Amino acid sequence: GEDVEQSLFLSVREGDSSVINCTYTDSSSTYLYWYKQEPGAGLQLLTYIFSNMDMKQDQRLTVLLNKKDKHLSLRIADTQTGDSAIYFCAESVASNYQLIWGAGTKLIIKP
Amino acid sequence: SQTIHQWPATLVQPVGSPLSLECTVEGTSNPNLYWYRQAAGRGLQLLFYSVGIGQISSEVPQNLSASRPQDRQFILSSKKLLLSDSGFYLCAWSVWGYGYTFGSGTRLTVV
Numbered sequence: 001g002e003d004v005e006q007s008l009f010l011s012v013r014e015g016d017s018s019v020i021n022c023t024y025t026d027s028s029s030t031y032l033y034w035y036k037q038e039p040g041a042g043l044q045l046l047t048y049i050f051s052n053m054d055m056k057q058d059q060r061l062t063v064l065l066n067k068k069d070k071h072l073s074l075r076i077a078d079t080q081t082g083d084s085a086i087y088f089c090a091e092s093v094a095s096n097y098q099l100i101w102g103a104g105t106k107l108i109i110k111p
Numbered sequence: 112s113q114t115i116h117q118w119p120a121t122l123v124q125p126v127g128s129p130l131s132l133e134c135t136v137e138g139t140s141n142p143n144l145y146w147y148r149q150a151a152g153r154g155l156q157l158l159f160y161s162v163g164i165g166q167i168s169s170e171v172p173q174n175l176s177a178s179r180p181q182d183r184q185f186i187l188s189s190k191k192l193l194l195s196d197s198g199f200y201l202c203a204w205s206v207w208g209y210g211y212t213f214g215s216g217t218r219l220t221v222v
Contacts, residue, residue, distance in 0.1 A: 031210070033210045033211075035210075035211075035213075040216075040218070041215060041216065042117075042201055042213035042214050042215045042216045043155075043201065043203075043211070043213040044213070045210045045211070045212065048210055088155070090210075090211075092210075098157065098160065099205075099210070099211060101154065101155045102154075103154040104154060
């Protein structure tokens with residue numbers, strides 16, 4: 001069945017780059033998403049990439065998609081304390097409107 | 112612009128009491144609507160989704176139910192709450208290909 005996997009934690013120093021990785025299993029994915037959840041809040045869509053793209057950049061965020069390996073990554077340049085959050089990877093499949101979610105990666109920023 | 116309202120933000124209810132959480136969407140028509148539960152601040156569990164008025168699909172068996180009395184209104188209910196119903200409940204809407212937009216969530220504590 002469909003599955004999305006992420007590491008549970010990532011710890012980086014303030015000012016360094018963070019790279020959050022995600023793997024998925026469904027080769028019919030059409031869109032892949034990154035969401036951010038700050039403590040006690042709902043999920044906020046950060047960025048998304050269409051499955052026929054390899055890369056998407058938006059200010060400090062860079063999304064890389066390796067469709068052959070079914071690997072998605074989110075790079076946050078110059079990580080700040082405000083980037084502390086849980087980051088969810090999700091994929092949409094062509095058959096329905098639902099998203100398949102990863103369990104989330106908690107990004108911890110060290111001073 | 113599209114917005115989603117979810118209330119209340121926090122709720123403390125005794126075991127055996129009823130529940131009603133409401134979610135409304137503005138600025139879009141015929142959205143897909145979703146109720147998720149997030150336990151222990153981590154993964155998302157899809158509870159219900161709806162593609163139209165009166166159309167509800169349940170993803171997990173439980174003592175919760177959902178209704179969509181109007182196009183942009185989605186209600187999560189229970190006749191008798193259990194301790195295990197405690198969690199963070201998130202409402203979301205989507206239009207195909209553009210990901211989900213989440214409400215700010217309801218923290219439910221059953222005591």
